Amino acid sequence: MTRKKLPIGIQTFRVIREGDWYYVDKTAFALSLIESGRHYFLSRPRRFGKSLFIDTLAELFAGSEPLFRGLAVHDRWDWSVRYPVIRLSFAAGVLHSRSDLDEKIAELLDENERRLGVKGDYPSISGRFSELIRLAHEAHGEPVVVLVDEYDKPILDNLTRPEIAGEMRDGLRNLYSVIKSADAQIRFAFLTGVSKFSKVSIFSGLNNLHDITVSREHSSICGYTEADLDTVFAPELEGLDRDRIRRWYNGYNWTGESVYNPFDLLLLLRERQFRPWWFETGTPTFLIDLLTQRGFFTPDLARLRADEALLSAFDVDHMAPEALLWQTGYLTFTATRQIGARIEYTLGYPNLEVESALNDVLAKALIGHPARASELASRLYDLLFANDLAGLHRHFESLFASIPHQWHDTNPIARYEGYYASVFYSHLAALGLDLRVEDSCSAGRLDLALRFEGRIYLFEFKVVELEPEGRALRQIKDRGYADKYHAEGQPIHLIGVEFSRERRGLVGFEVETL
Numbered sequence: 367m368t369r370k371k372l373p374i375g376i377q378t379f380r381v382i383r384e385g386d387w388y389y390v391d392k393t394a395f396a397l398s399l400i401e402s403g404r405h406y407f408l409s410r411p412r413r414f415g416k417s418l419f420i421d422t423l424a425e426l427f428a429g430s431e432p433l434f435r436g437l438a439v440h441d442r443w444d445w446s447v448r449y450p451v452i453r454l455s456f457a458a459g460v461l462h463s464r465s466d467l468d469e470k471i472a473e474l475l476d477e478n479e480r481r482l483g484v485k486g487d488y489p490s491i492s493g494r495f496s497e498l499i500r501l502a503h504e505a506h507g508e509p510v511v512v513l514v515d516e517y518d519k520p521i522l523d524n525l526t527r528p529e530i531a532g533e534m535r536d537g538l539r540n541l542y543s544v545i546k547s548a549d550a551q552i553r554f555a556f557l558t559g560v561s562k563f564s565k566v567s568i569f570s571g572l573n574n575l576h577d578i579t580v581s582r583e584h585s586s587i588c589g590y591t592e593a594d595l596d597t598v599f600a601p602e603l604e605g606l607d608r609d610r611i612r613r614w615y616n617g618y619n620w621t622g623e624s625v626y627n628p629f630d631l632l633l634l635l636r637e638r639q640f641r642p643w644w645f646e647t648g649t650p651t652f653l654i655d656l657l658t659q660r661g662f663f664t665p666d667l668a669r670l671r672a673d674e675a676l677l678s679a680f681d682v683d684h685m686a687p688e689a690l691l692w693q694t695g696y697l698t699f700t701a702t703r704q705i706g707a708r709i710e711y712t713l714g715y716p717n718l719e720v721e722s723a724l725n726d727v728l729a730k731a732l733i734g735h736p737a738r739a740s741e742l743a744s745r746l747y748d749l750l751f752a753n754d755l756a757g758l759h760r761h762f763e764s765l766f767a768s769i770p771h772q773w774h775d776t777n778p779i780a781r782y783e784g785y786y787a788s789v790f791y792s793h794l795a796a797l798g799l800d801l802r803v804e805d806s807c808s809a810g811r812l813d814l815a816l817r818f819e820g821r822i823y824l825f826e827f828k829v830v831e832l833e834p835e836g837r838a839l840r841q842i843k844d845r846g847y848a849d850k851y852h853a854e855g856q857p858i859h860l861i862g863v864e865f866s867r868e869r870r871g872l873v874g875f876e877v878e879t880l
Contacts, residue, residue, distance in 0.1 A: 369601040374631065382815070388599060390594045397438070397442060416558045447508065449506070450508060452499065453514075454474050461534070467533075475498055499868065515558060516558075519559065521568075525682070526680050545572055561581055562693050577731050589625030590625055591625060606634070606635075610640065615715060643719075657687055665787040669713075680693065696720055696724050697713040721795055725792040727790040728745070728796075732785070739793070786865035790814075793818065799817075800814060815851075822856050826839070828863070833866075838864050839877075848860060852880075859877060859878075860878045862876040
């Protein structure tokens, strides 16, 4: 197969199709949406190809037939009809006030008026938008297509300033409500962004949107599938471990087929290195602050349960960590079940990249000394590789001793019992090793299991008042947590870890090897 150029960061459909670039055909999704409905909403994390899909829709409705030759939609589309397309994108720049937002919207409306050859007279934003839709319909003789990209960015850019974020929300709600009132003049509307704000919050006037965010049928509408990797990108795979690619980067799922983040995969194919390419483009500072301030138990990140209402109840005034983690792509669906009238989702890390990189950032925040955390992470790997259990004991004593005393005094999270286990877990998980949280057996759930270099480490955590009590190791033995692992024929280390709130650190680290 002929090698092509990798479209890293390219969001323009025409550029890709007219140049010698790889393209994963998503036009069958576009056709399916157009044939089955009129108003859609889609939420996906950053750098997942949302903007490219929007641009593909724009070119399709504009009748750019040569660009679609050889693609799924080509022979099933009426190229004789061209629709006026209104495009609104908030991707560029950062808006700091409601006046900035209103000015930006005015610029976008001006741009669409020039491109469509119409000019309205209404002064208000909602009036101008409504008039633009009506005039475009009249001038072009066909109903209008409305495409909105990064619909939520003005809000997300101001989440640390809730008052401003609320003003942005109100301004955008005023704009988007026009789409419903102009329904008779609209052929198709598609809005996309990162967050899935509650309909009451931002779409209260636009309740005819079909939300396809969580949809088995549309799970792979953005992103690359395993089949895409093996066919479209087959010429680029030589010399790369296929299973390792899957473990590192696949796994994003919206109750259907799992996908890769395109940015990750394209950077891997170009650089030939396994690195957290996607994660490095935007450290989730706000998210980390929220998790630490609320004392979030980080081992739960590996297996978190949430219902549909919780994941949809995202607003400026109410940000559930579970919803934020899922919407930003740091957690994804790993299982779904129906409980009566209620749908329950199990969330977990999509892949090794996110598990390792997110816990590395979390460990640094929990420890309060980022440079020291990085140094200790490197040492931890060496000790595990050498199977130095005495060294591991000293290492974790040093880890907790390195947390600045004043950090304990000024951060209420340090008073939570789960804080110590969170530090321990995230410190290990940052290495990207084979960890299992709350591994179940007939007698209960073990806190943490680690498989590494042909050995199995079983950890149980307890918080004591002052002195070690030996309860953690005793529980591992009394409940037979190791029984299920004997069949693997590997050395098993039972490790009971005890923390003291009074002494603010590790006071017990008992080991028994089977």
